[in-house]
Structures are given as C-alpha cells and as structure tokens.
Amino acid sequence: MASTVTGMPLDAAAIMSTVLExxxxGFSVLMFIGTIWTFTYKKRTRDVNRPIAAVAVFLFLLSTMHMVIDIIQLEDGLVKYRNTFPGGPTAFFADYTQETYVVKAALNLTQTLLADGVVVYRCYIVWKSARVMILPCMMWCAVAVCGGFTVYDLSLTSDANSVFTDQAGHWVTAFIFFTFTTNLFSSALLAYRIWTIERNISTVHTRRGIRPIVRVLVDAAVLYSAANLSAVICFALSNNGTYVIGNFLIxxxxxxxFYMVFIRIAINEDTQDFLSTVSRTIETDRGIPLHYPMQTLQTAFRENNTSSWLK
Incomplete structure (x- = not known):
C-alpha cells in the first residue's frame, strides 16, 4: 500500500528551500572568509595548515556548485519548462531523473563523505588507536555504500512521491541513519577523550580551556544531527520536508x-593554552606520558565535521 505524501507541493517547496539555502x-560564505583569515593572518605561507585549508576550500566550492545548480533548476522548472513539461512545475520538481538532480545528489554525497571523514580523522588524531577507530571507519564506509546506491536509485526515479515506498527510500533511510550515527558516535568519542585528558591536567587555567573545545564540538554535532534527525522524521512521516532538508539545506x-569549529577554537586564547599544555604531555589511563606535536593537536581540534555533520 502506497503511503500518503503530506506537505506542500514540490514547486512551492523548491522556492522556499532555495531561499532558505x-x-x-550567504552565512557560510562569511564564515568561509573568516576561516581563511584565521589560516593566513600574520602567518607565513609555510605555516598554513594546507590540508585543512584545502578541505575548507573544497567545501566552499561544493556548496557554491550546489547553490548554482539549485538556481538553474528553479529557473528551468518555473520559467523555461513551465508550459512544456508534462504535468507542469510540480511534476518537473518530482522528476529525479533530471541531470540537475543527479549532480546535486552526487554533490550531497561528496560533501557528506568529506565532512564525516574529517570527523573520523580528527577522532583518530586524538585517540591514536586503530582499535577504537574500527567502528567509526566501518560506519563511514556504510555511509559511502548507502550514499552511492541512493544516488543511483534516485537517478532512476521519475516520481518523488514513490521514494517513500520503493527501494530508493530504503537506501535514503540507511544513508541518513549512518551519517547521523557516524557523526554522533565520533563526536562522542572525541568529547570523551578530551574529558579524560582534562582529568589528567591539574592546573585550573587549562581546565577552563577544555570548556570551549567541548562546547564547540557539541554545538557543531547538535547542528548537523538536528538537520539529519529532521530529515529522518519527515521521511518517516512521508512528508515533503525531506525534499527541502535533504536536497537544499544539508x-x-x-x-x-566545519567553519564554526575552526573559527571558535582559533580565536579562544584559553583553548590555545590548553592545546599547548596537552601538546607537551598527556597522561594516559595507564599513567604513561604520551607526547603530541602541537601542530597535530591543533589540526585535530580545528577540523570539523558534520557532519558529521560534525558536518
């Protein structure tokens, strides 16, 4: 039995979601500029963290491409093919076989994998344990597999309403679930590791330095997780809100x-003092001093996710 689809018509949803996106x-562009400024302000070229700068630029390019394609698609559906597409604008925006939809789905997958991968990598940098990272890595691989099948199955779907009942819907559900859990689980591991580090640092000043780190990680995780959770709820209710969140806002x-993690930690002096203390020596659970290079720790704490997340 086909489920009853609720929510606004897809042409109206396309207008609203494009405006919100x-x-x-625009807000992400401002934060991208702030991120680049933190990379380059009063720093020599060789001191710039190039891998993380590359991730920031790549995320900016992906989101820009996505925005441009959304505008093109909106113009096609409401102006160019308004009177020629069978079924009108509503049918146009329900047809996932269009090239613009396929490209957008591929961009969504690429950006999600990149953001979730940064979260998992940052967690590994802090834990330095391959055994701890087995489950997050498996979950990231599940995101890649489910995302790949999602893009493929959606490219064969000519009616968006059928997504809630056919095989593509199962892949969409699995994709959202795994990216949600990957981001949440990796962030929890990271926060726990930071908390255990704090317990082994006795100075009051450095204990205060832990709070901005935990706060920014929690904020980023909540932001991305809330978006994914909203998509899951809308999908479970067969609501077109999934279209708005998944195709435009994610x-x-x-x-x-990603940008909020880097900027908020980079501008906090207490956090920098905390990182400096940790970089000299960290007492592990076994009581063995574990030394971290300063650059490595700053790389770990300044990266995002998003996911993962912390996209």
Whole structure:
C-alpha cells in the first residue's frame, strides 16, 4: 500500500528551500572568509595548515556548485519548462531523473563523505588507536555504500512521491541513519577523550580551556544531527520536508559546522593554552606520558565535521 505524501507541493517547496539555502549559503560564505583569515593572518605561507585549508576550500566550492545548480533548476522548472513539461512545475520538481538532480545528489554525497571523514580523522588524531577507530571507519564506509546506491536509485526515479515506498527510500533511510550515527558516535568519542585528558591536567587555567573545545564540538554535532534527525522524521512521516532538508539545506549546514569549529577554537586564547599544555604531555589511563606535536593537536581540534555533520 502506497503511503500518503503530506506537505506542500514540490514547486512551492523548491522556492522556499532555495531561499532558505541562499540565506544559509550567504552565512557560510562569511564564515568561509573568516576561516581563511584565521589560516593566513600574520602567518607565513609555510605555516598554513594546507590540508585543512584545502578541505575548507573544497567545501566552499561544493556548496557554491550546489547553490548554482539549485538556481538553474528553479529557473528551468518555473520559467523555461513551465508550459512544456508534462504535468507542469510540480511534476518537473518530482522528476529525479533530471541531470540537475543527479549532480546535486552526487554533490550531497561528496560533501557528506568529506565532512564525516574529517570527523573520523580528527577522532583518530586524538585517540591514536586503530582499535577504537574500527567502528567509526566501518560506519563511514556504510555511509559511502548507502550514499552511492541512493544516488543511483534516485537517478532512476521519475516520481518523488514513490521514494517513500520503493527501494530508493530504503537506501535514503540507511544513508541518513549512518551519517547521523557516524557523526554522533565520533563526536562522542572525541568529547570523551578530551574529558579524560582534562582529568589528567591539574592546573585550573587549562581546565577552563577544555570548556570551549567541548562546547564547540557539541554545538557543531547538535547542528548537523538536528538537520539529519529532521530529515529522518519527515521521511518517516512521508512528508515533503525531506525534499527541502535533504536536497537544499544539508549542504550549507555541513560547511557552517566545519567553519564554526575552526573559527571558535582559533580565536579562544584559553583553548590555545590548553592545546599547548596537552601538546607537551598527556597522561594516559595507564599513567604513561604520551607526547603530541602541537601542530597535530591543533589540526585535530580545528577540523570539523558534520557532519558529521560534525558536518
């Protein structure tokens, strides 16, 4: 039995979601500029963290491409093919076989994998344990597999309403679930590791330095997780809100989550003092001093996710 689809018509949803995405994209552009400034201000070229700078630029390019394609698609559905597409604008925006939809789905997958991968990598940098990272890595691989099948199955779907009942819907559900859990689980591991580090640092000043780190990680995780959870709820209710969140709003949210982690930690002096203390020596649970290079720790704490997340 086919489920009853609720929510606004897809042409109206396309207009609303493109406007909301434009607002979030503008905010992400400002945060991208702030991120680049933190990379380059009073620093020599060789001192710039190039891998993380590359991730920031890549996320910006992906979200920009996504925004441009959304505008093109909106113009095609409401102007160019308004009177020629069978079924009108509503049918146009329900046809996932269009090239613009396929490209957007591929961009969504690429950005999600990049953001979730950064979260998992940052967690590994802090834990330095391959055994701890087995489950997060498996979950990331599940995101890649489910995302790949999602893109493929959606490219064969000519009616968006059928997504809630056919095989593509199962892949969409699995994809959202795994990216949600990957981001949440990796963030929890990271926060727990930071908390255990704090217990082994006796100075009051460095204990205060832990709070901004935990706070920014929690904020980024909540932001991305809330977006994914909203998509899951809308999908479970067969509501077109899934279309708005999944196709339009997730991309700028991923970028914003990445930028907010880097900027908020980079500008906090107590956090820098804390990182300096940790970089000299960290007492592990076994009581063995574990030395971390300063650059490595700053790389770990300044990266995002988003996911993962912390996209």
């Amino acid at each position: 434009g607002i979030l994209y 991309n700028p949210i991923i970028s914003i989550s």
